[in-house]
Amino acid sequence: MPEETKPDFFERVYEVVAKIPYGRVTSYGAIARYTGTGKSARMVGYALNQSIKSSDSELPCHRVVNRLGQLTGKAYFGEGVMESMLRQENISFTDIDTVDIRKHFWDPMIELPVRSKNH
DNA sequence: CAAGTGACTAGTG
């Protein structure tokens, strides 16, 4: 029987998400670009969806929002859970379902050290 | 195997 044949892309997404600092948020597209796939922002959300199902993921997937700061994945956390988690981290909101992404945006392309082959 | 779906985004008009 086939085992979990997850693409490496999923694993790379998990690595990046695990490094999002407390009190910061990033976007699906930003993660997609950092992992090298560019336009597959949809798969980032898909990967997180898979991880959240295995409850012991421990990934701060609540810190991932869309490019406008909207909590497009809140439905997968339970009622008001995502908002609560973000507010607990002192993240400010500009609307009912929207965080102030300009203030809290964390771009892995900038903030994470680029993996160079020379190290 | 074809068609539909989705936690997205950038582009066009």
Added chain:
DNA sequence: CCACTAGCCACTT
């Protein structure tokens, strides 16, 4: 600003 399109790709029907 709004509506629509194309690209993306794993997964479901």
